Amino acid sequence: MPEPQEPQAAATAPNSPDAGPAAGAAVPSQGAPVAVAVAEAGPAPGRPRSLWSDAWHDLRRRPSFVIPALIILLLLVIAVFPGWFTSASPRAADLTNHYLQKPQLTHFFSPEWLGYNQQGQSVYARIIYGTRASIVIGLSVTVLVMIFGSLVGMLAGYFGGWVDTVLSRLTDIFLGIPFLLGTMVILVSFDTRSEWTVTLALAFLGWTTIARVMRGSVIAVKQADYVAAARSLGAGTWRILMRHILPNAVAPVIVVGMVALGGYITAEAVLSFLGIGLSDPAISWGADINRAQERIRNAPHILLYPSILLSITILSFLMLGDAVRDALDPKLR
Amino acid sequence: MSIEMTKAEVPGVPLLEVRDLHVEFHTRDGAAKAVNGVSYTVDAGETLAVLGESGSGKSVTAQTIMGILDTPPGKVTGGQVLFRGEDLLTMSEQERRRVRGDKIAMIFQDALSALNPVLSVGYQLGELFRVHRGMSRREARAKAVELMDRVRIPAAKERVNDYPHQFSGGMRQRIMIAMALALEPDVIIADEPTTALDVTVQAQVMDLLAELQRDFHMGLILITHDLGVVADVADKIAVMYAGRIVENAPVHELYKRPAHPYTRGLLDSIPRLDHKGKELYAIKGLPPSLTAIPSGCAFNPRCTQARDVCRSEIPPLLDVTEPDGTPIGGRTSACHFWKETIHG
Numbered sequence: 001m002p003e004p005q006e007p008q009a010a011a012t013a014p015n016s017p018d019a020g021p022a023a024g025a026a027v028p029s030q031g032a033p034v035a036v037a038v039a040e041a042g043p044a045p046g047r048p049r050s051l052w053s054d055a056w057h058d059l060r061r062r063p064s065f066v067i068p069a070l071i072i073l074l075l076l077v078i079a080v081f082p083g084w085f086t087s088a089s090p091r092a093a094d095l096t097n098h099y100l101q102k103p104q105l106t107h108f109f110s111p112e113w114l115g116y117n118q119q120g121q122s123v124y125a126r127i128i129y130g131t132r133a134s135i136v137i138g139l140s141v142t143v144l145v146m147i148f149g150s151l152v153g154m155l156a157g158y159f160g161g162w163v164d165t166v167l168s169r170l171t172d173i174f175l176g177i178p179f180l181l182g183t184m185v186i187l188v189s190f191d192t193r194s195e196w197t198v199t200l201a202l203a204f205l206g207w208t209t210i211a212r213v214m215r216g217s218v219i220a221v222k223q224a225d226y227v228a229a230a231r232s233l234g235a236g237t238w239r240i241l242m243r244h245i246l247p248n249a250v251a252p253v254i255v256v257g258m259v260a261l262g263g264y265i266t267a268e269a270v271l272s273f274l275g276i277g278l279s280d281p282a283i284s285w286g287a288d289i290n291r292a293q294e295r296i297r298n299a300p301h302i303l304l305y306p307s308i309l310l311s312i313t314i315l316s317f318l319m320l321g322d323a324v325r326d327a328l329d330p331k332l333r
Numbered sequence: 334m335s336i337e338m339t340k341a342e343v344p345g346v347p348l349l350e351v352r353d354l355h356v357e358f359h360t361r362d363g364a365a366k367a368v369n370g371v372s373y374t375v376d377a378g379e380t381l382a383v384l385g386e387s388g389s390g391k392s393v394t395a396q397t398i399m400g401i402l403d404t405p406p407g408k409v410t411g412g413q414v415l416f417r418g419e420d421l422l423t424m425s426e427q428e429r430r431r432v433r434g435d436k437i438a439m440i441f442q443d444a445l446s447a448l449n450p451v452l453s454v455g456y457q458l459g460e461l462f463r464v465h466r467g468m469s470r471r472e473a474r475a476k477a478v479e480l481m482d483r484v485r486i487p488a489a490k491e492r493v494n495d496y497p498h499q500f501s502g503g504m505r506q507r508i509m510i511a512m513a514l515a516l517e518p519d520v521i522i523a524d525e526p527t528t529a530l531d532v533t534v535q536a537q538v539m540d541l542l543a544e545l546q547r548d549f550h551m552g553l554i555l556i557t558h559d560l561g562v563v564a565d566v567a568d569k570i571a572v573m574y575a576g577r578i579v580e581n582a583p584v585h586e587l588y589k590r591p592a593h594p595y596t597r598g599l600l601d602s603i604p605r606l607d608h609k610g611k612e613l614y615a616i617k618g619l620p621p622s623l624t625a626i627p628s629g630c631a632f633n634p635r636c637t638q639a640r641d642v643c644r645s646e647i648p649p650l651l652d653v654t655e656p657d658g659t660p661i662g663g664r665t666s667a668c669h670f671w672k673e674t675i676h677g
Contacts (some may be wrong), residue, residue: 228447229509234464
């Protein structure tokens, strides 16, 4: 999607310093176009406000946006630089650190802080290093799904007729495949599963919702007078699609994408929990939770901490998606 | 033959001519005949007002000229749209796109919905120059400011980056006018340009439009249902009813002595000061459904003068003459009994 929201870039101007980190956090989860736009926003006071800058203005004073945004920003930093947060290696196994030892909850950020697992690995280091898998998979599935789903939905919605019939039935077929079961079937056929294998499997079955939302949105937008006006002034199909339809139709898709992001992280964890997500020795919350369940009665901390972090992450993305939806939907104001 | 080659005015060939146009819409109840053999011409510097109530086919005709009719469900079933003698309807989509905006432009009724809410007005104005003239962003923006000045938007330079919702209704309509004027087209179609505005602003916008039309020596097709708007600006009027033109007349002639019962009904429905306190006249009945247009004259069920021949024979456009038989220039009426109507 080649940055269709140009005015937004110009208009997201009133970036107060305190809102800065929140912007950064919102960026990657919104998918490509918004990322470009917000990143380019320079200081230009007094610039006019578009729908997007209105939304931004609204969002940055909402706790339900700022808090999850800050958490997500932190998670992103953890995912990129896990070494900043722990000195321990997540793979170093020392059986003298027995898993039945109680976590040293006062030793903040030390390897023994959250205790050790059955193999004498630091639970804290494991969850720090496990962040990357969740975030990377969640984000890349969302980006892929948004690009592909939007494309399919836009073509179906704009051209209608047999194009719509073919693409919509194709969407229906994919929608008919149960999401988790389908990805399981796909993933089982791979011997080793990297982050990319899991991402592609999830994206392969995940794009349908976006395509449907985009199709509906485009059908609504293409009947707008400004599309007829653009056509009556000689604009070509491509220009109409990219400049006039996409920017007006993309808001619901972004919202659905952000809410779905939490779902993709869950899906990754579930798959890893079932042992068909990332294959060893990849570090993933889901896989760790799986291994922890056999010791849940005498060492619940091994299960507890990755679960807490997983829940916080998913909740943050869901809340962020909700807040963005409220900001972009004028009817909910 | 390319458009460029015929750019000069060809004597004897009207600038824009609609010839016996038929348009249908496919609906569940069968074909809705929105336009049934409409013909009119516009020359450079001339204003034609197309008058009619909702559903009379005036906007559909305009959309067909512009080539922005939704097909399907719309379908042009016959006729020609000639621009400088060339039929637009048989052109390839690519050729047509070059005509749109550049040679023929359109002003929409509701400027708020006709401007893209997520793009600044400067961008939308500049887009025209970039698409049609291949200008750079910077040049296009400068042109946009120039145009906004031309349609008298105060502080155009500061407002060029504003978004449509930040302008008032009148200003938005001026921006629509600026967009239509941008490439100095030969013909402008204004589809109820003032309907969405309040009365004081209506006059300003109409004056601006008339002035610009004079300056650029354009042909203007003014589509409206408002007789008051028409009186000051139009040169000639075509009255439409149920997809047909029922009367053609120079503007003052039409007001003075209508030659069709429908036109007379419209004129009688205008509130007048000397009728204060009395009930306002209204044409009885409703416009016909376009899927079931009455046989004969489409107006016959509502007409006070209808006779048997009106229910069986479709009246063609007949030349209207003075009682002594001297022709009146440019006057036609599709009424079997135009003589009675005009001369009483």
